[in-house]
Amino acid sequence: MSYCVHCGVELDPTASFCPLCHTPVADPRQPVDTDSPKPFPTRRGEVAPVSKVEVGLLITAMLASVAVCCGVLNLFLHAGRAWSLYVIGAAAMLWLWLVPPLLARGMHLLLRLAVGIGAVLLYVYLISVDLDGRTWFLGLAAPLILWGGAVLLVLGLVLLVYHRSPITTLTILIGSVGIFLLGVELLVDRWLFHTWAPGWSLVVLVVCVGMVIPLIIIRRVPSLREEVRRRFHL
Ligand SMILES: [Zn+2]
Known part of the structure; x- marks a missing residue:
C-alpha cells in the first residue's frame, strides 16, 4: 500500500x-x-440540467390548480365564509416566493426579500378580510410585518457589504435580533395599551448588547481574533 x-x-x-x-x-x-479495474468509474455520467422555465411552469400550474379547486369548492361548501382565501393566499405567497427568483436570473437578493415580504403582507391581508379584521391588520399585523421586513432588508444589505468575517456576521445578527424585538414590543404595546413601556424586550436587548460588545472587542484585537478563529475553526 x-x-x-x-x-x-x-x-x-x-x-x-x-x-x-x-x-x-x-x-x-x-x-x-x-x-486491475480502477476504483472509480472511467465514464463520466451527466444529468441534463432541468429548465428553470419548466420548473416555474410546473410550480405555477400546481399552485394555480390548488387555488382554483378550492375557490370552486368554496362556492358549494360553507359558502357563507370565504375560507378558500386562506388557501388561495398561501398559493399566491408560495408562488411569489418560489417562481420570480427562478425565472428572473440574477434577481437581486434584496429585491427577492422585498417580494417575499410583500407576499407575507398579502397573505395576512387576505386572512384579515375573512376575519373582518381590517383594524388589527392596519394597526398591528402590517406594522409588525413591515418592521420585520425592514430589519431583514437592512440586515441583508449590511451582510452583503460585510460578508467577509463570520464574527462580523454573528455580531450583526445578534444586534439585529435585539433591535427587532424592541420594535416588536413597541408595536404591540402601542396597539394594546396606546403607550410604550419597554419590558421584556429591553432584557433581551441588554443580553444582545452583552454578547455584541465582546464580539466587537474580539474583532478589534488581532490576537483574540486569531485565537477565536483557531478554536472555532472559523
Ligand atoms: Zn496527493
Whole structure:
C-alpha cells in the first residue's frame, strides 16, 4: 500500500497519480497496477440540467390548480365564509416566493426579500378580510410585518457589504435580533395599551448588547481574533 508523497492520501494500487493533488505516483517497490479495474468509474455520467422555465411552469400550474379547486369548492361548501382565501393566499405567497427568483436570473437578493415580504403582507391581508379584521391588520399585523421586513432588508444589505468575517456576521445578527424585538414590543404595546413601556424586550436587548460588545472587542484585537478563529475553526 502506498501513500501520496505530497498530501499523504492513501493510494489505490491502480492509481498512477494522486486523485487529490494529482502528484504522479513513483513507488519502485510497487509499480502501478495497470491491469486491475480502477476504483472509480472511467465514464463520466451527466444529468441534463432541468429548465428553470419548466420548473416555474410546473410550480405555477400546481399552485394555480390548488387555488382554483378550492375557490370552486368554496362556492358549494360553507359558502357563507370565504375560507378558500386562506388557501388561495398561501398559493399566491408560495408562488411569489418560489417562481420570480427562478425565472428572473440574477434577481437581486434584496429585491427577492422585498417580494417575499410583500407576499407575507398579502397573505395576512387576505386572512384579515375573512376575519373582518381590517383594524388589527392596519394597526398591528402590517406594522409588525413591515418592521420585520425592514430589519431583514437592512440586515441583508449590511451582510452583503460585510460578508467577509463570520464574527462580523454573528455580531450583526445578534444586534439585529435585539433591535427587532424592541420594535416588536413597541408595536404591540402601542396597539394594546396606546403607550410604550419597554419590558421584556429591553432584557433581551441588554443580553444582545452583552454578547455584541465582546464580539466587537474580539474583532478589534488581532490576537483574540486569531485565537477565536483557531478554536472555532472559523
Ligand atoms: Zn496527493
